[in-house]
Amino acid sequence: MKVLFIGLSNNDKVRGVEQYCINIVKFLAKNQDLQIDLLCGQWQRNYYDQLAAANVNILCAPCGRSKLKRHFFLIKSVKQLSNSYDLVHYCNTLPVFRKNAVPTVITIHDIAEYKIRQKYTLIQRLYRKLVTKLSSSIADKIITVSNFSKDEIVNALHIAPDKIKVIYNGINHLPFQFNYNTKVDFNNKKYILYFGVLEQTKGIPELIKAYEQIADQIIDYNLIFIGKKGNEFEFLQQHLSDKINYLGFLDYDDLYAHLHYASCMVFASKYEGFGFPILEAFIFNDNIITSNTNSLGEIGKDFAICINPESVDELSDAILQTIKFPKSFKTEEKAVILNKYRWENAAYLTYQSYRELIKNL
Template identity: 25%
Template sequence: MRVCLDATPLDTAHRHRGIGRFVQGLVDALAGAPFPIVQLRRSWAPASPKNLMEVRRAWRPPKPGVRLQWLWNELRLPGEVRATGCHVFHATDPQGLTPGRGYATIATAYDLAHLRFPREYYDGASVDTRLGLRRMEANYRRADHLIAISEATKREFVELLGIPPERISVVYPGFDPARFAPGEASATHGIPVPEHFFLYVGAADPRKNLRGMLEAFALVKERVPESFVLAGKLPPAEATAVTGWIAALGLGERVVLPGYLPDPVLGALYRAATAFVFPSHYEGFGLPILEAMGCSCPVITSTQSCLPEIAGDAAVTVHPDDTEALADALRRVSENESLREQLRARGKARVAQFSWQRCAAETLKVYEHVAGRE
């Protein structure tokens, strides 16, 4: 059996986001597979010195619009996949699924945030953006099998897209502690990190609930010594909104916005923070809470979507709409060293259950099942 794995998210803007982290972890873990796996990469992609997996480089337009991307997927991609001699094609980019023509198809199912939060995605969206979201739904429906990254995500695809549950397998992504290994003592890149701080890592779209988090912090800012570090690259519109919330809440001296940070720097911040705070309304998996746990950082997160599933009993959980409860959680974790130690210990035990080796082994079982070898 041969498998073609779409690794093109490593060659696009996805590489700095959750999809890119997922694909890199999976590619590295599958390098020792018992049957050939061919990476499909963009034609300009650099070779990876860490991975000896066979690579096929496929030309495609550098910045295709939705319609050109669709034409490429329908007309060119099937030939590229067939040229690998594969029996199974695994699409890790939800926009990059080809119709199966002589091979079975698998797609990784991340989330359906655009259906849960339509105003956020559709209000003011271009025709091409709307077409792209609809095409993504069609791609998922026509795949022979889906790999969901959490049980919550599987339920979403069953409920919202009507996909039979037997066509969906759940395989959790892993956590790679080497990405966040301690570096030099000055590894904070000159960021003016406060002595005591809460940490958030991620975007600022409404479902992430940054405004609610800052409102909760404003309620307790006079009762805790911590400031807040909000790490992550924000588009101009989101950055403007966040700085506006900070000013309106009187938090200007208590919030640091360092922007995008490389993993060693993030690791240093996770290890130094009083707690990682992630009160999101909706996630497909919630990888940052595993990153925090893996770096011995106490976690405060949400009771919604997949987050309780991933956190288990290793986090303080609150409803994201309960601002007072979130404020109380910030205060309790700040004041209670015993609670922080308990969360660190539980977090280390919890994150040990999520490895890329386990992810790879379970993914290989799905390949064999879909190829009819099970």
């Protein structure tokens, strides 16, 4: 089976979608039945070239990096390109405005454009809705990364549930150990931790209010934020103090050390398609607080305290509970939970979806 895998994006550094592409393709390529060509931008070669060692053929799209140029190329060229393949798989919500010559799969990680108004400008939101609506209706199969996202797609886009396959992402690309020789002395440090991009909808105002609400009961604990500056950074900046700290963006060893030594990690986001942050935290820390209203509750139900992200009272109570009665998972218990999220499994289920689709069309 010859597959055209479309990994074309704007990013010259690996982010969530690119991590998905690298790992799915790497493990798919181990299947002797598959020959994979990966279509990307020239600016992406610095991270996709590693797949050549897995016998993946890297193709560079003859287009510019801007969204206009990338999307115009895909709309104009993929149908013709698809004549040379048995199946086309788009790695993300990309424009599929006409049927390809062969079966088409698209992975939709979330539909934030329908749910989070403040994440995009009006023009961006309208265009993304158009792309999502058309692509999901034209594609022959949709893969998504959680049951929560599947329900969102079904309800918002009116897609038949049996057209959508839920395949969890893997996390075994992450380092499961870190260098304890960090620059930070963690002796006697007590803190509650948030890490991730500082964006609206991530529950940052509620976390600060929850901390301030119980500050007199946990006077020895600081609240620490780690991550890239986003559209909620200005709000955070207004609340920084000797007890509420922002450490910026840290390298892996320092980040994982901070995760490991935190009294608890809080990620009460209001909308997520998948739960990478809580799984990443759970590798190093047993005490996670997260949302119960989106995919984080689905992913975290086996190990986290799940609360309503809109409720400051629930969040403050969960922080107090975690500090007073911390959880402790046995190594084998943690391994069973994390083993559900392996790229080998995701690639196998993706391959099965290819086979079923080709067989049924």
